[in-house]
Amino acid sequence: MVETATTGSSDVVYEAVGLKKEFDGGKVAALRGVDLQIKQGEFVAIIGPSGCGKSTLLASLGSLDRPSEGTLTYRGQSIPDMADPAAYRAHEIGFIFQAFQLLPTFKVVENVQIPMFEGTLSRSERRERAVELLKSVGLDHRLNHFPSELSGGERQRVAIARSLANGPSVLLADEPTGNLDSNSAQQILELILQLHRDLGMTLVLVTHDLTIAERATRVVSMRDGRIVSDRVSATSTAAI
Amino acid sequence: MTFITIVVRGLLRRPVRTGLTLVGISIGIAAVVALVGLSSGYEKSMTEQLDQIGVDIVVSNMAGGFLPKVFDASLQGKIDKVPGVAKTTTVLMEMQSVEEAPMIMVSGREWGGFTWDKLTVTSGRLPRDGAEHAVVLGRMAAEVLKKKVGDKLQLEAEELPVVGIVDGRGVVENGAVILSLQALQEITDNAGKANFVDVRVKPNSTKEEVSRICGEIKKIFPEGRAVVTGEVVSTSQGFRIARAMSWSTSFLAIVVGVLGVMNTMLMTVFERTHEIGILLAVGWKRRRIVYMVLCESALLGFFGGLIGVALGALGVWVLEHTTGIRGMLEPDLSPKLLLTSVAIAVVVGVISGVYPGWRSSRLSPSVALQA
Numbered sequence: 001m002v003e004t005a006t007t008g009s010s011d012v013v014y015e016a017v018g019l020k021k022e023f024d025g026g027k028v029a030a031l032r033g034v035d036l037q038i039k040q041g042e043f044v045a046i047i048g049p050s051g052c053g054k055s056t057l058l059a060s061l062g063s064l065d066r067p068s069e070g071t072l073t074y075r076g077q078s079i080p081d082m083a084d085p086a087a088y089r090a091h092e093i094g095f096i097f098q099a100f101q102l103l104p105t106f107k108v109v110e111n112v113q114i115p116m117f118e119g120t121l122s123r124s125e126r127r128e129r130a131v132e133l134l135k136s137v138g139l140d141h142r143l144n145h146f147p148s149e150l151s152g153g154e155r156q157r158v159a160i161a162r163s164l165a166n167g168p169s170v171l172l173a174d175e176p177t178g179n180l181d182s183n184s185a186q187q188i189l190e191l192i193l194q195l196h197r198d199l200g201m202t203l204v205l206v207t208h209d210l211t212i213a214e215r216a217t218r219v220v221s222m223r224d225g226r227i228v229s230d231r232v233s234a235t236s237t238a239a240i
Numbered sequence: 241m242t243f244i245t246i247v248v249r250g251l252l253r254r255p256v257r258t259g260l261t262l263v264g265i266s267i268g269i270a271a272v273v274a275l276v277g278l279s280s281g282y283e284k285s286m287t288e289q290l291d292q293i294g295v296d297i298v299v300s301n302m303a304g305g306f307l308p309k310v311f312d313a314s315l316q317g318k319i320d321k322v323p324g325v326a327k328t329t330t331v332l333m334e335m336q337s338v339e340e341a342p343m344i345m346v347s348g349r350e351w352g353g354f355t356w357d358k359l360t361v362t363s364g365r366l367p368r369d370g371a372e373h374a375v376v377l378g379r380m381a382a383e384v385l386k387k388k389v390g391d392k393l394q395l396e397a398e399e400l401p402v403v404g405i406v407d408g409r410g411v412v413e414n415g416a417v418i419l420s421l422q423a424l425q426e427i428t429d430n431a432g433k434a435n436f437v438d439v440r441v442k443p444n445s446t447k448e449e450v451s452r453i454c455g456e457i458k459k460i461f462p463e464g465r466a467v468v469t470g471e472v473v474s475t476s477q478g479f480r481i482a483r484a485m486s487w488s489t490s491f492l493a494i495v496v497g498v499l500g501v502m503n504t505m506l507m508t509v510f511e512r513t514h515e516i517g518i519l520l521a522v523g524w525k526r527r528r529i530v531y532m533v534l535c536e537s538a539l540l541g542f543f544g545g546l547i548g549v550a551l552g553a554l555g556v557w558v559l560e561h562t563t564g565i566r567g568m569l570e571p572d573l574s575p576k577l578l579l580t581s582v583a584i585a586v587v588v589g590v591i592s593g594v595y596p597g598w599r600s601s602r603l604s605p606s607v608a609l610q611a
């Protein structure tokens with residue numbers, strides 16, 4: 001087991017012990033026993049080559065995928081055994097994907113409202129909040145555009161606004177700048193970091209871009225479904 | 241944006257396919273409206289007709305099917321003696337192909353009987369007596385047969401003069417060829433026979449008295465039936481068959497509609513696997529996704545139902561105004577039938593959405609996102 005950078009149990013958001021994930025009836029092992037602890041307010045970058053299992057780990061944290069073995073908890077509660085995983089996805093976490101994952105037939109302001117249907121806001125409150133969120137990501141001039149009418153950077157801003165719809169405490173980002181040019185990538189990264197700083201959100205970000213990982217407070221490096229290093233800040237990236 | 245906006249947006253993604261599915265359901269519902277509307281319209285006008293003439297009880301031997309078997313007209317004399325009976329009259333009724341009309345009702349009525357009383361002569365006259373071999377035509381029958389007073393009408397082997405045109409205030413009477421019982425008995429070789437005895441009970445008879453009279457008649461005529469006017473149509477074998485046929489044809493059309501909607505919704509769910517993955521990833525509950533699919537299919541059903549009702553009503557209107565049929569139909573497109581049809585369409589929609597909805601709820605978010 002790789003020594004983790006953070007220890008102790010106070011403010012633990014995620015804890016994985018011996019986490020395994022297999023596909024195709026065991027033919028493909030994406031996670032081969034991951035032990036990891038993430039604390040409140042941390043910015044953890046998960047890095048590693050393609051196919052190392054970093055996205056699978058993030059999907060497990062987001063309850064999009066069910067682990068095959070091991071335990072995985074969110075604030076002490078087992079994620080695979082959650083009675084209402086949808087409520088966890090809707091209210092506790094915000095997901096940002098590499099491919100934006102916006103609904104093409106809905107306008108920008110509507111896309112941001114989609115997760116709010118699991119909340120208690122009224123129709124006008126939903127719209128008001130969506131406008132407010134889009135304003136905070138600098139897209140208040142694009143409210144009534146369709147995703148296809150936006151640039152990659154703008155689409156990712158919409159996705160970020162959507163991820164904040166129900167005020168989550170954790171942001172899970174899977175290669176959020178992977179589909180963007182360097183200029184847009186930089187802007188998106190700054191926006192995500194600002195959210196992490198200003199809102200005190202726990203941020204788990206998967207990337208294979210070392211310059212992005214350098215900005216994290218902690219860098220977890222994976223290879224072949226295992227964590228091979230877990231270090232604080234730039235020192236860990238230098239070791240890869 | 242409301243949940244319904246999301247549902248409608250789902251349907252508008254593929255307007256052509258949604259449109260074709262609507263056509264599919266609406267044809268099924270149009271069949272319901274047209275077939276059931278026509279058969280119940282006929283039942284209704286038959287009942288109204290009997291009411292207008294003032295018939296309280298109809299005696300017949302319904303074993304024959306659509307029209308009853310003939311029996312000896314002397315039965316009338318026995319029924320006359322039943323206490324509580326005021327008047328009786330005998331009728332020989334046949335459905336015949338007359339000249340160019342494929343099927344028309346030919347009604348031979350006892351001369352002097354009360355069934356003649358409500359006929360208003362609009363041109364010409366009634367037959368002079370029971371022995372005269374002459375016919376009067378209901379207003380619409382005259383139109384269908386293209387006859388006027390003075391023309392000849394071929395009935396079986398005999399050519400009879402048309403002596404009058406009458407208005408009987410109902411589709412059954414107005415669509416009939418009417419002549420005296422004696423004349424029809426002679427023409428059809430049914431001497432001394434009839435297939436109905438219409439009974440009028442004494443005024444102010446209670447329901448119990450009427451049913452007692454029915455019981456007495458049943459004793460006199462065990463192989464036949466004595467039915468209170470209001471129940472004649474609902475207990476008639478012929479009408480039951482017609483009703484069953486119209487509903488079963490409608491049912492088949494509805495089954496086709498169900499398969500159409502189910503196919504569309506399954507295609508929708510397959511096509512939108514990725515979108516469903518997004519909805520699951522942002523926290524939508526599985527039951528909300530099932531509800532979304534069900535609402536989409538119910539909405540398809542609802543609009544299909546509305547279009548179907550309009551199509552059915554239009555189809556009936558076209559039939560009503562088609563030469564050769566004109567005047568023979570009096571459809572009953574009651575609000576109840578129209579509402580029932582739309583309700584059937586919505587139920588069809590919901591049923592069709594159950595399996596696709598269930599499929600969509602089984603998707604794993606991560607797998608769906610990769611689709």
